Amino acid sequence: MSAQDLIRETACTVVEKLRSGDVTPLELLDVVEKRIGEVDGQVNALPILCFDRARANAKTLMQKPAGARGLLAGLPVPIKDLTDVAGVLNTQGSPIFKDNVPARSDILVENLEGNGAVVYAKSNTPEFGAGANTFNEVFGATLNPWDISKSAAGSSGGAAVALATGMAWLAHGSDMGGSLRSPASFCGIVGMRPSIGRVAHTPAAGIDRNLGQQGPMARNVEDLALLLDAMSGDYAADPLSLPSPATSFLSAARSGHKPRRIAYSPNLGITPVDPEVVAITRKAAERFAELGVIVEEAHPDLREAHECFHVLRALDFAMSKAKLLREKRDLLKPEVIWNIEEGLKLTVDQITRAEAQRVAMTARTVEFFKTYDLLLTPTTIVPPFPIENRYVAECAGKRFENYVEWLGIVYALTLVCCPVLSLPCGFTASGLPVGVQIVAAPRGDAQVLAGAKMLEDILGLRGTTPIDPKVKK
Known part of the structure; x- marks a missing residue:
């Protein structure tokens, strides 16, 4: 099998080849290194490479019997450049950390490597993951491979582009306000924000910080479920982490479990959305009816989402970055400074109000899912936008008050603690990808995966990357 053929194979297929001995982890590293050399200069997705470390780990892994090499069996996986990998540069997209090399890996990385992942690269991200457009002062911008004049979104833009261009079979991402869902939509791949605690990570700044979650990214639903299995598990060092389920997520994706009733919402009642995006996502959701599923237009009441997220996001930035503002202000980008300063201005009354809003919205959402098995909605409110735009300033005639507000359709679902997956569902008239979010009640990760696989089969878009x-001309 040629290197090009291997690049196009699914992660599940490649893992089977690893287990059978048809290919070795070292051969896969050669394949992916060659592919990076061919395409990354055009898109800038994987600016940090660690192939010496990867080959050393692959050789160690290969000393074990094939059946004892973990779920991923030696599959190469890149890690987002916000997460520590021992002995590898971790810049967080910031000049402040341009020379930072951690001595120990994050729990997430230790878990993945324990499950047979071979880390070979760090994927590009905006500074501290802030802003849904992947650019920074350390490495520059990551470009969308469907049209390199367009944004790959963010903050997991490097991971999404690596997948879309065949520089990765699976990739790690993270998500607070759509940080892996938006890039998945813009790049035509699959990304999932799992339930809170589903993926363990090393706590920082606060044990109970849960707006941000770590999650899997892949080119299809089955591959994504495989990675979620490899990422899952409880660890004492992350007290919020959940044990792995009795039934694997890959089995759940393949289960054929059909929802009885789903809801589609073009806007969650809180945001403008580009009409073409609405038309594409609505058409995709309505395809469930072909399976006898009831499809209705509805959404939970999320009217407080903008105010609530603005406060809780700002609080998170103040908790985690206030020291940097005091000591390194001149090295921070304007959006990061704004977030931290907004957090430092908060009163106890504002924080209390936002937490109460989150509780109320979550309760209403849980009640909503007593009627509907799944909720579908656009992942992004616009198709990929020009790379030179730092963010979306307006949509459908509405001008946004700040650089975050255009992400309401993703961050509203963050607030209500739901597992959410972005699935490719079509293309604009100009050939740019559009994604649809598939949402279930909290802890309903298996239902999301089963529904996503079912819709993926109906739409027939698997294999477009x-x-x-x-x-584009």
Whole structure:
């Protein structure tokens, strides 16, 4: 099998080849290194490479019997450049940390490597993951391979582009306000924000910080479920982490479990959405009716989402970054400074109000899912936008008050603690990808995966990636 053929194979297939001995982890590293050399200069997705470390770990892994190499069996996986990998540069997209090399890996990385992942690269991210457009002062911008004049979104833009171009079979991402869902939509791949605690990580700044979650990214639903299995598990060092379920997520994805009733919402009642995006996502949701599923237009009451997220996001930035503002202000980008300063201005009354709003919205959402098995909605409110735009300033005639507000359709679902997956569901008239969010009640990760696989089969879009970067004329 040629290197090009291997690049196009699914992660599940490649893992089977690893287990059978048809291919070795070292051979896969050669394949992916060659692919990076061919395409990454055009898109800038994987600016940090660690192939010496990867080959050393692969050789160690290969000393074990094939059946004892973990769920991923030696599959190469890149890690987002916000997460520590021992002995590898971790810049967080910031000049402040441009020379930072951690001595120990995050729990997430230790868990993945224990399950047979071979880390070979760090994927690009905006500074501290702030802003849904992947650019920073350390490495520059990551470009969308469907049209390199467009944004890959963010903050897991590097991971999404690596998948879309065949520089990765699976990738790690993280998500607070859509940070892996938005890039998945813009790049035509699959990304999932799991339930709180589903993926253990090393706590920082606060044990109970849960707006941000770590999650899997892949080119199809089954591959994503495989990675979620490899990422899952409880660890004492992360007290919020959940044990792995008795039934694997890959089995759940393949279960054929059909929802009885689903809801589609074009806007969650809180945001403008580009009409073309609405048309594409609505058409995709309505395809469930072909299976006898009831499809209705509805959504939970999320009217407080903008105010609530603004406060809780600002609080999170103040908790985690106030020291940097005091000591390194001149090295921070304007959006990060704004977030921290907004957090430092908060009163106890504002924080209390936001927490109460989150509790109320979550309770209403849980009640909503007593009627509907799944909720579908656009992942992003616009198609991929020009790379030179730092963010979306307006949509459908509405001008946004700040650089975060355009993300309401993703961060509203963050607030109500739901597992959410972004699935490719079609293309605009100009050939740019559009994603649809598939949502279930809290802890309903298995239902999300089963529904996503079912819709993926109906839509027939699996296999549209990887692609070579394109220049639109």
